[in-house]
Amino acid sequence: MILNLQHIYKDYQQDKLVVPVLKDISLQVEEGEYVAVMGPSGSGKTTLMNIIGCLDRPTAGTYELAGEDILKYKDREMSSVRLKSIGFVFQSFHLLPRQSALENVALPLSYAGVKKKERRERAARALERVGLEDRMNFRPTQLSGGQKQRVAIARAMVNNPKLLLADEPTGALDSKSGKQIMELFENLHREGVTIVMITHDKAIASHAKRVVQIIDGEITENGREVQDA
Amino acid sequence: MFENIRLSFQGIWSHKMRSFLTMLGIIIGIAAIIAIVSTITGTNEQIKQNLIGAGDNNVTVQLHMGDSTYEMEYNGIPEGVPVITGDVLAEIRAVDEVKDAALYVSREAYNTVYHQNTGLSGGKLYGVEKEYFDVCNYLVRSGRVFDDGDISGFRKVAVLDEDSAEALFLGENPVGKTIEVLAEPYVVIGVVEKSDKFEPVINTMEDYYMYAQRGSGTVFVPYVAWPGLYGYDEPQKLVLTVNKTEDMTAAGKKSADILNSYLSVTDKNLRYEAIDLLKQAKDIQDLSRSTNTMLIWIAGISLLVGGIGVMNIMLVSVTERTQEIGLKKAIGARKSKILGQFLTEAAVLTSLGGLLGVIVGIILAEVISKLTGTLVAISPPAAVGAVVFSMVIGIVFGLLPSYKAANLNPIDALRHE
Ligand SMILES: Nc1ncnc2c1ncn2[C@@H]1O[C@H](COP(=O)(O)OP(=O)(O)O)[C@@H](O)[C@H]1O
Ligand SMILES: [Mg+2]
Numbered sequence: 001m002i003l004n005l006q007h008i009y010k011d012y013q014q015d016k017l018v019v020p021v022l023k024d025i026s027l028q029v030e031e032g033e034y035v036a037v038m039g040p041s042g043s044g045k046t047t048l049m050n051i052i053g054c055l056d057r058p059t060a061g062t063y064e065l066a067g068e069d070i071l072k073y074k075d076r077e078m079s080s081v082r083l084k085s086i087g088f089v090f091q092s093f094h095l096l097p098r099q100s101a102l103e104n105v106a107l108p109l110s111y112a113g114v115k116k117k118e119r120r121e122r123a124a125r126a127l128e129r130v131g132l133e134d135r136m137n138f139r140p141t142q143l144s145g146g147q148k149q150r151v152a153i154a155r156a157m158v159n160n161p162k163l164l165l166a167d168e169p170t171g172a173l174d175s176k177s178g179k180q181i182m183e184l185f186e187n188l189h190r191e192g193v194t195i196v197m198i199t200h201d202k203a204i205a206s207h208a209k210r211v212v213q214i215i216d217g218e219i220t221e222n223g224r225e226v227q228d229a
Numbered sequence: 230m231f232e233n234i235r236l237s238f239q240g241i242w243s244h245k246m247r248s249f250l251t252m253l254g255i256i257i258g259i260a261a262i263i264a265i266v267s268t269i270t271g272t273n274e275q276i277k278q279n280l281i282g283a284g285d286n287n288v289t290v291q292l293h294m295g296d297s298t299y300e301m302e303y304n305g306i307p308e309g310v311p312v313i314t315g316d317v318l319a320e321i322r323a324v325d326e327v328k329d330a331a332l333y334v335s336r337e338a339y340n341t342v343y344h345q346n347t348g349l350s351g352g353k354l355y356g357v358e359k360e361y362f363d364v365c366n367y368l369v370r371s372g373r374v375f376d377d378g379d380i381s382g383f384r385k386v387a388v389l390d391e392d393s394a395e396a397l398f399l400g401e402n403p404v405g406k407t408i409e410v411l412a413e414p415y416v417v418i419g420v421v422e423k424s425d426k427f428e429p430v431i432n433t434m435e436d437y438y439m440y441a442q443r444g445s446g447t448v449f450v451p452y453v454a455w456p457g458l459y460g461y462d463e464p465q466k467l468v469l470t471v472n473k474t475e476d477m478t479a480a481g482k483k484s485a486d487i488l489n490s491y492l493s494v495t496d497k498n499l500r501y502e503a504i505d506l507l508k509q510a511k512d513i514q515d516l517s518r519s520t521n522t523m524l525i526w527i528a529g530i531s532l533l534v535g536g537i538g539v540m541n542i543m544l545v546s547v548t549e550r551t552q553e554i555g556l557k558k559a560i561g562a563r564k565s566k567i568l569g570q571f572l573t574e575a576a577v578l579t580s581l582g583g584l585l586g587v588i589v590g591i592i593l594a595e596v597i598s599k600l601t602g603t604l605v606a607i608s609p610p611a612a613v614g615a616v617v618f619s620m621v622i623g624i625v626f627g628l629l630p631s632y633k634a635a636n637l638n639p640i641d642a643l644r645h646e
Contacts, residue, residue, distance in 0.1 A: 055559060055639050076563060083561025094556040094643065098243060108560045110232065155560070 001067075002162060002194050003029035003052060008061035010047055010217075021047050022058070023217045029196065031162070034189040035223070036208035037198045044217040045198045046167055052196060053086055053165045054078045066162065083111055087156030091168035093148045095140040095155075101127060102136040105155045112159060126154040130184060146177025153184055157193070164188060166197045170204055182207045233570055237577035251542045252582030254535020255622065259586025259615045260593055261528035266611045267594035269521045271604035286328075286474055287365055288481040290488065291466040293502040301463060302336055309494040310464040321467065321487055326480035328472050331364040332465040333357045334455050342448050343409045344397040352393050352446035354410065356455035362388075362421055364470050372404040372419030375451050379418075383453055387415040391422045393446030410450060411458050421449075467501075478503075532618075535582070536626040543575050543630035547637075554634050555642025568635040575627025576620045583619025587612045 010022035021044045029035055039045050050056035051063065054070060063070050070081065082088075095104050106123035114122070127136055130150040140148055149169060156164055166185070170178035185207065189195055197208060205211050213221030241248040292299035292310065299307065313332055321330050338352040355361075359375040367374075370391065379386050387408060394403050403417040455463065467488065471480045481503025488501040547554070554567060591607055598605040 050640050053559070079558065079561050079563050082559065088559055090556075090643070094552060094559075096553055096556075098239060107557070111557075111560070111562050111566060116232075159561075 001028055002031045002033075002065065003027065003196070004062075004064040005052070006062045008048075008051060008058045008063065010044070010051065010056075011059045021217050022051075025061070025214075025217075025219055027212065027219065027222070029194060031194055032189075032192050034185070034195045034207075034209045035197070036205035036211045037196060037214055038202065038205040038211055039200060039214035041200055043214050045200075045214060048214065049165055049167050049196070049198050052163075053088060054081050083108060084159060085161050085163060087153075087159070087161040087164045089149070089152050089156050089164065089166040089169045091171040093140070093145075093152045093172070095148055095151055097140050100137045100139060101132060101143065101151045101154075104140070104151055105158050108155060108159050122158055123154070126158040127151070129157070130154045144177070145173050146180055149173060149177070149181055150184065153181070153188075157188070162194055164193050164195045166195065168199055169197060170199070170201070178204065230569075230573070233573040234577055236570070237574040240574060241578060241581065247542065248578060248581075251538055252535075252578060252585065254531060254538045255579050255582030255619055256535075256586040256589060258528050258532035258535050259583050259619060260589035261531060262525060263587050263590025263607075263611060263615055264593040264597065265521055265524050265528065267590070267605040267607050268597055268603065269518065270606035270608060271594075271598065273518075275604045286471045286477060288469045288471065288477050288484075289466060289504045290469065290481055290484050290501055291504065292464060293498075293500055294496075295498045298504075299499065301334075301459075306460070306463055307494070307499060309492060310499070311491055311493075312462055313465050313467070313488065313491075317487065317491060318467075321469070321484045324480060324483045324487070326471050326476040327484065328470045329360075329364045330467060330469045330484070331358055331361040332452070332467055333361055334452065334459075334463050334465050336459065338393075338446075338448060341411055342393075342397070344403075344406065347397050347399070349393055349396055349446060349448065352396065352448065355447055355449045356452045356458075357449050358452050361449070361468070364468055365423075366470070367421040367423060370420045370422050371402065372417070374419050374421065375449075380451055380453055384451070385413060385415045385454065386418045386451065388419045388421055388449040389417055390447045390449075391420060393448050394420045396446050408448070410448070413458070415450060532622060536579075536622045539575055539579055539623060540626040540629060543571065543627055544633070546574075547571065547630050547634045550634075551637060551642045551645040554637050555639045555645065558637065558639035559643060564635040567637075568631045571631035571634050572624055572627050575631065576623040579623030579626075580616055580620040583616040583622075586619070587615050590615075 005025060005027045008022055008025040008027075009020065012019045012021055025048060027048075037045050037048065047056070051058050054065070054073075057071060065081065065085065070078075073081065095101075096107070099107075102120065102123050105126050106119040109119040109122060124133070124136060127133055130153050132147060132150055132154065135143060135147060135151075138147075140151070143151065149172075153164075153169075164185075169185075170181055173181065182204065185195055185197065189209075195208070197204075199205050210223035211221065212219060212223055292307065294304070318330060318332060321327060334356040336354045338349045338354045340348065341354055342349040342352070357375075359377070359380060362369075362374045367390075372388075374388050375386065378384070387410065389397065389403055397403065397408060398406070403420060406417050407414050408417060409415070450458070467484060469480050469484055471477055485501040485503050492500070557567060591612075594605040594607060597603070
């Protein structure tokens with residue numbers, strides 16, 4: 001089991017009010033699964049992804065990533081987990097505007113201490129995998145939305161993480177580009193990458209093999225039986 | 230590291246105007262410091278050359294009353310000051326720093342020396358031994374200087390320097406002509422000139438006196454003629470020559486000490502002292518240094534303001550790039566990476582400012598030199614130091630913004646619009 005979240009709670013402090021955002025979320029994902037987390041806007045999907053992605057800590061609950069109790073890690077070790085084990089894809093791409101596609105993709109490799117020559121080779125291969133071998137030296141401003149998101153996917157996958165987290169990856173794209181992204185995810189799924197994709201769009205969610213429904217911070221539909229650890 | 234530097238240049242280049250304005254404080258501060266330091270060094274060099282005269286390593290030792298020189302014509306021959314004997318002179322010549330020494334006596338030449346009806350006003354009359362001209366680096370321009378025959382025969386002969394020759398003879402050749410010294414006829418046997426002409430820049434009254442003392446023309450007669458002109462037992466003055474300019478102070482002091490040891494005066498204010506040009510040069514340098522210290526403080530404040538400007542822009546830059554920082558942290562960049570990136574950026578920015586400042590400062594110094602006719606000396610260590618100092622300013626003032634960037638919460642940062 002790659003993800004095992006048990007009884008996760010997350011509260012936000014707003015002024016003096018405590019706002020509960022996630023309420024008793026328990027979720028297991030097996031290695032190689034392709035899961036969509038679906039729910040209306042404001043239901044807590046991004047909050048859940050931040051916890052899964054080691055960007056945030058829950059108020060209560062336990063979380064194991066590939067069998068490791070991740071919550072006892074310090075911030076420094078958390079960055080190392082994000083670098084090696086998790087790839088992120090965001091709705092708004094988050095590419096560095098002054099860097100070429102190749103440089104954007106190579107960025108995580110430089111944090112991993114990979115040598116310059118190898119960085120370029122591996123970044124180039126990652127761009128080939130998303131079909132952008134002829135756009136390597138383009139700046140983000142010279143790319144379409146769909147192409148930008150493919151660069152972002154190449155960047156997410158360049159360190160060969162076990163887990164790909166995508167938050168509304170097609171949210172800023174037209175339906176044709178969105179479809180291409182879904183085809184890419186399908187390919188990655190076939191290669192054995194575990195994918196957790198967040199969306200509020202039913203049509204997009206239907207590309208996944210399992211759909212988890214979340215409403216108002218609670219899981220209403222798990223897509224399979226809940227196992228207690 | 231190199232990657233960070235390259236990216237910093239990219240960032241600076243993509244915001245040319247803003248980067249330039251940010252660097253301006255640093256550029257102005259560094260340029261001012263470089264210009265000031267270059268002119269100080271140049272001016273000091275010039276003051277030294279002016280006062281000492283290049284290659285003329287002469288020190289005069291004479292009687293002083295308190296802080297001023299003791300003038301025989303006004304104060305009379307002092308009690309308890311013996312005439313300096315050959316033995317004492319030998320003792321002075323034996324001092325390590327002293328290369329050679331000679332004794333002389335002197336008077337203002339006003340109303341004293343005439344050629345026909347032309348008098349020598351403002352000049353001096355010297356009674357000298359025959360070695361005097363060697364010690365003082367005089368060259369014989371025409372005729373000859375005193376020899377043993379002139380001394381032993383008590384001949385009434387005189388030597389002119391080029392200034393007195395010009396003043397008395399107006400371009401005529403004076404050799405063989407007769408002049409009157411205190412109404413006695415003296416035959417001019419030669420004209421001498423200084424091997425290095427002393428051409429001071431006159432800035433103060435002191436400079437003026439010094440110039441007047443040495444520059445308005447001198448008439449030399451043999452020392453043995455002095456009692457016939459002014460009377461016996463007049464204590465002499467001493468002129469020294471040294472090998473190295475740095476030895477002038479020590480040689481002057483040691484010689485004055487020797488002469489003072491033979492004094493039997495009741496008034497302790499009456500002493501031999503060296504007229505120490507090197508020390509006077511240093512005093513003037515100290516004066517200019519203290520005004521320049523003030524200027525350097527002002528430049529320093531400009532650098533401080535420049536540094537705060539850099540901090541301000543870096544804080545703006547961190548806010549602008551919140552999303553970029555959030556993304557980098559999300560995909561696994563450690564705090565130290567973000568810290569390093571922003572510190573490098575600040576350091577590159579200010580180093581570049583420092584470099585431009587050095588260039589502007591050198592240009593400024595050259596312009597000052599052209600306008601005022603003073604020397605400038607550009608010092609490479611000062612230039613390198615200025616750039617390094619600018620880099621340190623960048624690191625110090627970049628610390629707060631970089632720390633802020635490194636500690637951004639990636640979730641908030643990614644959400645930031
Ligand atoms: N940092 C925060 N402080 C306070 N409230 C927050 C914060 N982040 C998210 N929320 C609230 O949590 C709820 C869920 O947000 P989010 O997880 O982004 O929803 P979704 O991604 O499903 O649209 C929202 O009501 C949002 O206002
Ligand atoms: Mg969301």
